[in-house]
Amino acid sequence: MKRRGIFSALIVLTLALGVAIGTVVSERASATQDGPAAIRIPNPVELSNGFAAIAEALGPAVVSIEVVSNRSIRTSTQDFFDQFEDFFGFGSPFGIQPDTPEPPDQETVPRQSTGSGFIVDPDGYVVTNNHVIEDAVEIIVQLADGTEYEAEVVGTDPETDLAVIEIEADGLPTARLGNSDAANIGDWVLALGSPFGFEQTLTAGIISAKGREMGGAQFQSFIQTDAAINPGNSGGPLVNMAGEVIGVNTAIVSDTRVFAGIGFAMPSNVVADVYNQLVASGRVTRGWIGIYYTDDADTLEAVGFEQGDGVFVSRVAPGGPAEDAGFEDGDLIVGIDGREINNGDMLLETVVAMEVGSVIPFTVLRGDDELTFDVIIADRSESDTTQVSDAIPRPRRGEDADSRLGIRVQELTRQIRTLRPDVEGVLIGSVESGSVADEAGLARGLIITRVNVGRVRFEVTDVESFRQAEAAMSSDMRIALRVLDPQNDFASTFVPMLVP
Secondary structure, three states: OOOOOOHHHHOOOOOOOOOOOOOOOOOEOOOEOOEOOOEOOOOHHHHHHHHHHHHHHHHHHEEEEEEEEEEEEEOOOOOHHHHHHHHOOOOOOOOOOOOOOOOOOOOEEEEEEEEEEEEEEOOOEEEEEHHHHOOEEEEEEEOOOOOEEEEEEEEEEOOOOEEEEEEOOOOOOOOOEOOHHHOOOOOEEEEEEOHHHOOOEEEEEEEEEEEEEOOOOOOOEEEEEOOOOOOOOOOOEEEOOOOOEEEEEEEEOOOOOOOOOOEEEEEHHHHHHHHHHHHHHOOOOOEEOOEEEEOOHHHHHHOOOOOOOOEEEEEEOOOOHHHHHOOOOOOEEEEEOOEEOOOHHHHHHHHHOOOOOOEEEEEEEEOOEEEEEEEEOEEHHHOOOOOOOOOOOOOOEEOOOOOOOOEEEEEOOHHHHHHOOOOOOEEEEEEEOOOHHHHHOOOOOOEEEEEEEOOEEEEOOOHHHHHHHHHOOOOOOEEEEEEEEHHHOOEEEEEEEEOO
């Protein structure tokens, strides 16, 4: 298997546009008091020539991918819509077909599917989607001229739904990755691929939005486009008017399972990083420190901060690097290695890019105290990253309450103390219907261990200490309760609420 180095040195642009591509850039005049700046509308002929030039130049680098996989389909129920799933996979928002138990006594056959990809190295490296080649036992890549090659998997990254495969060929036409961060909403883009098996299909549209997140996946933030993307387009390029790939077409949203004007592409800047790592080592490494966090405005206000001040640590993973370094639940991360951290996206982006094993200083606020912790960055793929849900169960409501928050509290039961002798706090015995606690989602059986009143932290060890915290509250003040869920392995979370 061949290996390559830095991505920028690998991707050689061999496609020279034979005709001048019309630059579709709005020319803005100076704004006047009479109204907004004037915008020049591109000449339709100029735009059409640009589309044609890109199709001619980039088409040879776009491939069709046929896959036979280990996943099976029921022959007795195979129909027109099953074919859509074979092409694209509609089992999740990311176009990944989930495995489902097969009913007994029904014949199964290997799954055959079609996707797209594009060549990024003249020696045969091809970028596509992970879900296109997932569980493959055979992968056939067909070039634009009809030549077919059997491909091998270089590496996959399910978290971004990207994959790199290789064919034994050289001197191939290639596509060049552009800078997806420079793309703007409203820019013209083209999608190339093999929808429904029709190779070398070109569709046009615009960038509808950027930074689209679906399903809470941490590393999937998409470019949205209205360029037609259909089953079989998966893994094909989304191209700007300079003929550069700015995204990998990955998923659609549609009630009919076909194009409905909303498609999603993984940005090329993410693709470049994943490609470099897969080609170098066959896997993607991401940094991990072992915390659960939020930058929710209500939570930050409850602990005496504003949105943009930093990232609130709602839970520290036991045995993780952050705990070893000295982090505690309720800390506010404000800086990493001298870089100011304002929100969760900045935190995640910074941590995952760090070299595993490196020692990085983190700056946190604990109340009014500024602390620095040296954290040894761990490998996320080798860590226990299964997150316990922060969701609070539906309350079992009581008839009364002895707290202004709408809850009745009591000392911890003998069973809880026996099970977790290290836990201190008070048990919620009931929740008053319609109270602020009810609206916040507090439930009977949860344990309150801390009350944050602004930046003042009241550690709750018994009913009396809870009363002291409550005495510090005033109406219209936002507070946060740290609670544990005994039914969820004593997982902790912070619940903000407004004091009545």
